[in-house]
Amino acid sequence: MKRASVAALLVLIAIPLLAAMAELPPHGSSETPAYTHVSERYLQRGAQEAGAENIVTDVILNYRGFDTNGEVTVIFTSVVAVAAILLLRDEERTSQERSSTPVSPVLLFIVRTMAPFIALFGMYVILFGHLSPGGGFQGGTILGALVIVSTVVLGPDVAHRMVPAPARPWLQAAAPLTFVTVGLAGLAVTGHYLGFPSGDEWGWVGTLMLVVIEIGIGVGGGTIMASIFWMMEEER
Amino acid sequence: MLLWPHWLALVVVVPLAGSVVTPAVARGSGRVAGRWAIGVMTVTFAIAITLVLRVAQTGPFSYWFGGWEPPYGIEFRFDEFSAFSAVIAFIGLLAVIFSQRYAEQALSPKRIPYYYCLLMLNLTGMIGFTVTGDLFNTYVFMEILSLSGYALVAVSGEKTAEMAAFKYLVLGAVSSLFVLLSIGMLYALTGSLNMADVSARLTAGVPKLPLIVALAAMTLGYMVKAAVFPLHIWLPDAHAIAPSPVSAVLSGLVVKMGVFGMLRMYQIVYRADVVDLSVLNTVLVWLGAISIVMGAFFAIFQDDIKMMLAYSTISNVGYIVMGLGLASQYSLIGASVHVFNHALIKSTLFLAAGAIIHRTGYRTLTDLRGVGHGMPLTGGAMAIGAISIVGIPPTAGFLCKWYIALGAFQAGRPFFGFALVFGALFIFIYYIRMVNAFYFQEPVHPEVARIGEAPVSMLAPMLILAALCLVMGILGRIPLSFIEPAVTRMLATIGG
């Protein structure tokens, strides 16, 4: 009975939505308002005026950079929120017996061998985000995954050394902090918060600032991923 | 000042940077985190005040991020409605001051730096939400304030807190998705995300049906955020279980963001004037009226004071939503000012309730009988808040409700004017019950009647807010005439 009424409710929501979808500008057409208004300028002039060949990177970090400034704050919020929710009341957690299931030597070998390459790939994705698909978040996720894999296979002690404890709060805040720093630098240089210098003479400074932000996002994102995993793992 | 043109950006950037470094600065010390939070919020409040002064002098102004002109970049637009950001910073500052002693007792020490960090992120999100002029940026700020809100509900660590937070999270996330879907549809229709530009491009050629569905989806999403009946189910638990300063912020400010989102949406469509909104308006008016009555009705049966205050928020948001739906000059002015006044009043009440719970350890009206004698100042603040929220002149609640009622007559719907008065009667009943219990009933626990006052760091914020409730009642014309040009501009196209 409940399911039937829920299904009826959903049909009530879905029918107007479907009808609306049918009347939206046709899918895949290059004549739609979405394609001919703002994005037209991005595609035509983005590579020159915004400092990166990858227009998506231009949009994320330059034209709509403040969105990303907010977005890195969202992911920072998540790590703080997880900490606030999971850290226990007063007593320190008794150091739990870690599951001492022996790790298969094959796994150990693969992870040890692959780790440098994964790290390298992550850095590549971060640093070449302005030229090719990729960027700070994607690369940061790869680095974070590397730390998580190390925690699982090599044990937490090895993994914890990758992100030293005293630096952790700063590294977690790395992405928003880099954004604010670069934003204020842009304010000093161009007179606009998150302004990037452009043009032939100063274009490289703009590109450099984009790369700095990508690194900040990568480091911050990776640290946050790993920190969330550690906190959840301890609580397990 | 050198940075004068940039203060609109800094009003968000300063608390944002201040909050993200909190755990690093505090290094585990709750006291340091608290002091740091006070500093950051003071600076933010000062910046917000200069912005309000500027908008009063020169009218709305913009800030272009990265120097990109709209619609290519993100634009912050500070208009008269955005002046609410100063209220957010102010109540945020008082909540942070109130938390200094409160957090020590109510939270585990390890959590306190994170608590301040989340509280400031929440305030940052709200300030950003009120000043941004870009649809997708609205979504980003909405997520900052929602995610930190979910965690703040759970932070008290009480037994049902996590479940209340989870309920809040599921409903909040679903509503965010409705808003995002709607933003996507508006983008498909106009190719732009800047609010003013979207409005300008919503011309007669735009297909009507998707536009109406998009507006409906956005309204639905924001109605969940604003806890309009019957989408209020997440609110009572979440607001009652959260630490009291957080309840003050959630109830006084966060719920208003849903209303604020609707207000922004109305600004877009009124200016464009391509669709007939009368059906949507009628739905809002009815839901507002039902919220007023149902919120008040449930509140009467609550014994827990914070639960009672939470239900009272539902009925007060009902007033605001009804004012929006009536869509006449007076009702919109009344609704916008009630957003502001209710923030003051509800924060007073929740902070006072928090101080009482902090001192006595009890939270039901039965247990708290006679507490007005033990804590005369706190009880006085509570009584002032209660009188204000009922809307008895000369307190802050009166003029805006009066304007909404006038708006009902102006819109030719006198019935809703009566609904409003009827709701006020209901609200009167349960607040009288509270005042009666605090002052005139025989205490159940004799020690409650001679418990002694709360510490100064709690009393001061509460008394400042209570005083403002009175002052705003006497000087009530000032916010009304401040907001009037914005409402006139918004309505200029309707019927014109």
Added chain:
Amino acid sequence: MIEALWTNLDYAASVVLFSIGLYCVITRNNLIKKFMGLNIMETAVFAFIVALGVVEGGDAPIMGADASPPFTNPIPQALILTGIVVAVSTTAIALSLIIRVYRQTGTIEADELREME
């Protein structure tokens, strides 16, 4: 109408996915499954917005030396990158809440939790 819906089949599919997600959120009893319903909804909205950017025969909008128009619309892609990060953050918070609920009560079934109250 049906013909237009066929052209916009991608959008229609996201609506269907959205409804399926909402159905899960409302009817599932297990908190994690409820939340997976929410993830389905998120995916639906993201897919819808990304689909808005598709252009027939369009390439990735990277202006390398050998790039040739048409390019796909970069804005929806940029927006959804933000959206995904928000979704990840929401998931992290929801899962940690579920962990705590389980710690405190020993169950994550909504009806059992309701009985406990």
